[in-house]
Structure formats: structure tokens, C-alpha cells
Amino acid sequence: MSEESRGLTELSAEQYRTLIEETSDIISVVDEDGTVLYQSPNSEHVKGWSRKELLGENILDYIHPDDRERVTDAFRALSNGDDVEEEVEFRLEQKNGEWIWLATTGTVPDPDSPIDGYITTSRNITERKETEQKLKSQRDDLELLNQVVRHDIRNDLQVVSTYAELLEEHVDEAGQKHLERLKESNEQAAELTITARDLTDVILRSEVELEPVPLKSVIDSEISEIQPAHADATFTVDQSLTELSVLADEMLNTVFRNLLKNAVQHNDKEQPEVRITAEEDGDTVLVRVRDNGPGVPDSQKETIFGKEEKGLESEGTGIGLYLVREIVTGYGGEIWVEDPEDRNDGAVFVLELERA
Known part of the structure; x- marks a missing residue:
């Protein structure tokens, strides 16, 4: 059996239908105004809206207001005959009122294609976005801690060091060793702030x-x-x-x-x-x-x-x-x-x- 005969050179209509139904990506067809002409069967699982509920609706009405203009600008390329190859990330409202994140690309069908409209392919990236937001929050907290270490704590340690020096003339011989211990501990604490600062810098730097x-x-x-x-x-x-x-x-x-x-x-x-x-x-x-x-x-x-x-x-x-x-x-x-x-x-x- 030849390599060509072992592969699928053409898909039947039933095979195409199965392929669309089984894929995890959402395949849609919209017109130049954003009106939904088709939604793949798995759309309801991700968006919450049934296929019938979205047909004839303008998809822009379901996109978060803060993302709408950016999405419109990105997909304007389709009406100019250009594909949108770089994923556009935006929030879309589910039927239950919650927001999910989608990453979407768009394709202009060939002129002789039976599809009348623009094809978009979307995947759910909500979990990734939530992880990114959690990491950003952690980085912000770490930045704040870094500022506290760099300024507030080191300033307080400098005050301790200054007063320790002033006490030199007022401490008797018996108390001298305690003062020395105080100064050593203060120096070690200052070194700890430097280490904490350096560690934070290493963690926070992106490149x-x-x-x-x-x-x-x-x-x-x-x-x-x-x-x-x-x-x-x-x-x-x-x-x-x-x-x-x-x-x-x-x-x-x-x-x-x-x-x-x-x-x-x-x-x-x-x-x-x-x-x-x-x-x-x-x-x-x-x-x-x-x-x-x-x-x-x-x-x-x-x-x-x-x-x-x-x-x-x-x-x-x-x-x-x-x-x-x-x-x-x-x-x-x-x-x-x-x-x-x-x-x-x-x-x-x-x-x-x-x-x-």
C-alpha cells in the first residue's frame, strides 16, 4: 500500500462534521458586521449559549466593553481580505453572566469557497489568564516587599546603628559586650536586607x-x-x-x-x-x-x-x-x-x- 493510499487525501462531509464536533477549538462564521452565521457544536460547552441562541446575534455585544474596540480594530483586516493570524485575546460573556477569555484568529475563505462569511477559530484560555493574573499579583506583592526592605527596614536599622554609636560613651564595661552584641546583630540584619533585596531582584527580572x-x-x-x-x-x-x-x-x-x-x-x-x-x-x-x-x-x-x-x-x-x-x-x-x-x-x- 502506498503512502498516499494510507492517508486521507480527501474528507467526506461526515468526516468534516465529525472533525468539527470533536475539536476543542470553537469554529464560527460571522459576516463583516460581526453577526453570527454559524457556531460549531462545542460552542455551547464553552460559551454557555446554545448555537440557536447565538445565530443572528452580533458577537461584539457579548465581548467585554473594555476589549470591544481592540477586537474590532484587529478583525477589520478580514474585510480588507487579510487573515488575522496572530491570536487576539479578549473576554466574552457567558450565559451565566461570568466572563471567559478567548484567543481567536480569523480567516478569509477563498473566493470559490461555499462559505459566505469569515471563519474564526477560538480557544478557551481562561485558566491561563487566571494563572497569569495570580502571578502578576504575587509579583506586585513581592515588589512591595522589596520596597519595604530597601527603604523602611534599612532606614530603621540605620537609626539603631546611630543610637548604638551614641551609647558608646554611656555604657560601662559590663554593658559593653551587650552593646557589641547589639551592633553585630544590627549588622547581620542589614546584611539580610541586602540578601532579600538581591533575591527579589533575581526573581522579578524578566530578562x-x-x-x-x-x-x-x-x-x-x-x-x-x-x-x-x-x-x-x-x-x-x-x-x-x-x-x-x-x-x-x-x-x-x-x-x-x-x-x-x-x-x-x-x-x-x-x-x-x-x-x-x-x-x-x-x-x-x-x-x-x-x-x-x-x-x-x-x-x-x-x-x-x-x-x-x-x-x-x-x-x-x-x-x-x-x-x-x-x-x-x-x-x-x-x-x-x-x-x-x-x-x-x-x-x-x-x-x-x-x-x-
Whole structure:
């Protein structure tokens, strides 16, 4: 049997009827004014109106007033002889008074076609629209939370910090340790707001616009921010970074902030040492951040980038390295942990980013 004989080269009238009845899409025929000339049998299941109830009615009367003009403009192309290939989304009133969302396209039949009118094909997208609206609401709530974290909470923490400094002259030796504890907790809370801000930014951004970012200036900037809180730590930036730039955005600062803090806070040495080097590898740049801490066991080299992984029983929220991986993968890059080549103490975090 040939390929052609096994297939359906032509459909009978009964087959066409069955095809229309079984499809999940609604097929309609309307005239140039929007008057309904035909509705496929499944129309009642979706719209609630029987086929007889809609015949002779103007479909525009059932479209939401806020969508009506936009739909009219979109389907005006049919009267000009052009198909409406891009779906037009709008709300349509059901018989029970509720609104559903439809996505509709339109076709102009061939001149010799027996169909007198324009053919529209619609599908019910109400569930998708409800999900989109729920996600938008969640994003709006997250935006509000982000604003509270960025401004209100950080402002209050700044007030606490200021008054703590003023108390220095009024606290005796016995109360000094409590004041120091207050200041440390305040600093940790401030760091939490930064982490929350960065996490929110990563969640909310819809797309990443990459541009050349010089590595050394970013790393130097973050070291200058971290160094005052870790006076015993030594940061060494290799000259190999001086002329290198990668494709990234402003979140690259967050990447190195978390990697450098991780190298110091998870360090068990009295004098933490962190060395940052880089090398070109074809179209990418490999950046290595090495510390002299306890290292990362093989069993944790992958899981350490997960949410709520605090690593080696140290302070922190547990999402810093998770943030790092999310940002880096958003750039199209990779990050992993390896042991130092000399097998001495420490861990090496390797970033692979596209070279600018």
C-alpha cells in the first residue's frame, strides 16, 4: 500500500462534521458586521449559549466593553481580505453572566469557497489568564516587599546603628559586650536586607540584558565594602583581571559579594586569605576565587549551591551561593567548586562567564 493510499487525501462531509464536533477549538462564521452565521457544536460547552441562541446575534455585544474596540480594530483586516493570524485575546460573556477569555484568529475563505462569511477559530484560555493574573499579583506583592526592605527596614536599622554609636560613651564595661552584641546583630540584619533585596531582584527580572562589565572594578568595589568588617582577612586580586571584561549586568556585584563573604565567613583560620585570579579560555573567562579555609567535601560540592544550604556550620541565610548560581546561569555561565591544585587547605570556586 502506498503512502498516499494510507492517508486521507480527501474528507467526506461526515468526516468534516465529525472533525468539527470533536475539536476543542470553537469554529464560527460571522459576516463583516460581526453577526453570527454559524457556531460549531462545542460552542455551547464553552460559551454557555446554545448555537440557536447565538445565530443572528452580533458577537461584539457579548465581548467585554473594555476589549470591544481592540477586537474590532484587529478583525477589520478580514474585510480588507487579510487573515488575522496572530491570536487576539479578549473576554466574552457567558450565559451565566461570568466572563471567559478567548484567543481567536480569523480567516478569509477563498473566493470559490461555499462559505459566505469569515471563519474564526477560538480557544478557551481562561485558566491561563487566571494563572497569569495570580502571578502578576504575587509579583506586585513581592515588589512591595522589596520596597519595604530597601527603604523602611534599612532606614530603621540605620537609626539603631546611630543610637548604638551614641551609647558608646554611656555604657560601662559590663554593658559593653551587650552593646557589641547589639551592633553585630544590627549588622547581620542589614546584611539580610541586602540578601532579600538581591533575591527579589533575581526573581522579578524578566530578562537579562548583558553588557561588557570589567571584572577588576567589580571585585575591587566589593572588597572595599567587605574589608572593614573583616580586618584580619587578606584579599589578593591577580593582575590577570585588569584587562578582562565579561558579559553580565549590575548583579555581577552580588555574585562576587557573596563569593568573597563566603570565603571569609566560612573560614576557620585566624587570618583568612582570599585570592582571585582569571584566565581566558576561548570565548569564556574562568574566574577562580580561592580561600584557605576548611575546603568543601566532595559530597557538598553540588548541594552547596542549593537553597538553605549553610555549608560548614557557619552564619548566614543559606541562600547566598544559591543566588550566585541563579545569577551566573542567567548569564549563560556556570559555577562549580574544585580542590586547590596543590591540595592544601581551602576551596576554589570557579566561575565561567562569556568574554566581552
